[in-house]
Amino acid sequence: MSRVAVIGGGWAGIAAAVTLADAGHHITVFEMAPQLGGRARSVAGEPPYDNGQHILIGAYRDSLALMRRLGVAPEQVLQRLPLALPYPDEAGLRLPPGPPLVAFARGVLAHRGWPLSARLGLLMAAAGWLARGFQCADTLSVAALCARLPRDVNRDLVEPLCVAALNTPASQASAQVFLRVLKDALFSGAGSADLLLPRRPLSELLATPATAWLGERLRLGTRVHGIEPGWRVDGEAFDAVVLACTSTEAARLVAPLDADWAATAQSLRFEPIVTVYLHSPGSALPAPMLALREGPDAPAQFVFDHGQLGGAAGRFAFVVSGAAPWVASGGCAEAVLAQAQRELAWATPPVIDKVLTEKRATFACTPGLARPPARIAPGLWAAGDYVAGPHPATLEAAVRAGMAAAQGAGADAGGWGTGANGAASGSPTNTP
Ligand SMILES: Cc1cc2nc3c(=O)[nH]c(=O)nc-3n(C[C@H](O)[C@H](O)[C@H](O)COP(=O)(O)OP(=O)(O)OC[C@H]3O[C@@H](n4cnc5c(N)ncnc54)[C@H](O)[C@@H]3O)c2cc1C
Incomplete structure (x- = not known):
């Protein structure tokens, strides 16, 4: 059985660990904090606080599947609501039930807070985005993409959605990533745009059940200090490694192995x-x-x-x-x-x-951003919401990155790694 180390126990690390374990690999998860969950965890309080309010949406299919895999019923821990952006003084945009494209058009047309010209302007812009396959120049900002939309639409919809999804103001945010969010939310199947609001403390969605599921495979309170080719994690031998820590920690660990990768990770703001x-x-x-x-x-x-x-x-x-x-x-x-x-x-x-x-x-999800790729070297993969991909930093991006890195590392480990006993199993090379 091959041995794979997962460094970091946020949602990406949990996804990687579960994917690897399900594929039959022997895993060890190193997490420097005293608990799993990373940024998406609860903090002490009665009842606990979330380390920042989190929202999921129906399009987070891999996150929902991972929760189910760990025995969590999303229907019980999340409140599903049709997408609606009510303001204290007006009903705002509200998507009625039905196929997302039709629901979007009906919701926009029914928005009484906007003049008809604004509603039609948004529908025409959305039709244009759809016709272009939700693609645009990589250098474009959301503000530039939406510059010709009516002011009301930008203020009530584009700007709040952009900052909520990309955590970057529209004037600085990547239009290409924003279009991808819209595509995923509004145009990829029934229920994709639904809001899923946690009804339980955030850790209960994934971190706490993952802690029980991983059991002795988990080393909490263990910060990894160094990785050596081969692979050795603080001196301990593994066939492959998934780096699921933050980008700054990943850059520090990878710097002696691949300076270019580390520099790209380090350059993220x-x-x-x-x-x-x-x-x-x-x-x-x-x-x-x-x-x-x-x-x-x-x-x-x-x-x-x-x-x-x-x-x-x-x-x-x-x-x-x-x-x-x-x-x-x-x-x-x-x-x-x-x-x-x-x-x-x-x-x-x-x-x-x-x-x-x-x-x-x-x-900061800015236009033309260079993000480091998932594959660093044979047997060394990165997972996290920051690795190269079409999505902004979200729970779903982290989970997908974890699964992808696990598949890569698992294939590398299974194909050619050295087992826990140090016996070679046919690698062309396992140095970066
Ligand atoms: C306040 C806030 C609100 C958010 N709201 C939303 C939202 O509404 N919807 C949404 O989808 N996303 C939201 N996000 C983003 C989401 O939380 C992140 O995208 C996701 O949690 C990232 O997971 P990750 O596993 O990639 O990284 P992390 O959660 O950062 O996990 C990395 C883990 O690695 C560990 N680690 C680091 N270095 C080492 C080391 N050397 N050795 C061992 N362990 C190490 C860390 O302790 C950490 O546990 C929000 C984030 C914040 C902070």
């Missing part, structure tokens, strides 16, 4: 996300999730009512994506508090409960 939890006993939103209008004194783009999502009543998660300016200037939580008081007018004034700032929440 990051965008922060700030999640501000407010507490307002007795208050509720008109829907589990509302969009908010971002502005110079209004940082948050979305708010989630945990009382309607199986969590603590009166707990609200305000999400500030693309938060670099707020992290630089400070005062984000206080500005969110003021935004909530202005826009939601709750009878019980909210108070700040918890503020979670992830400075490196995702890579």
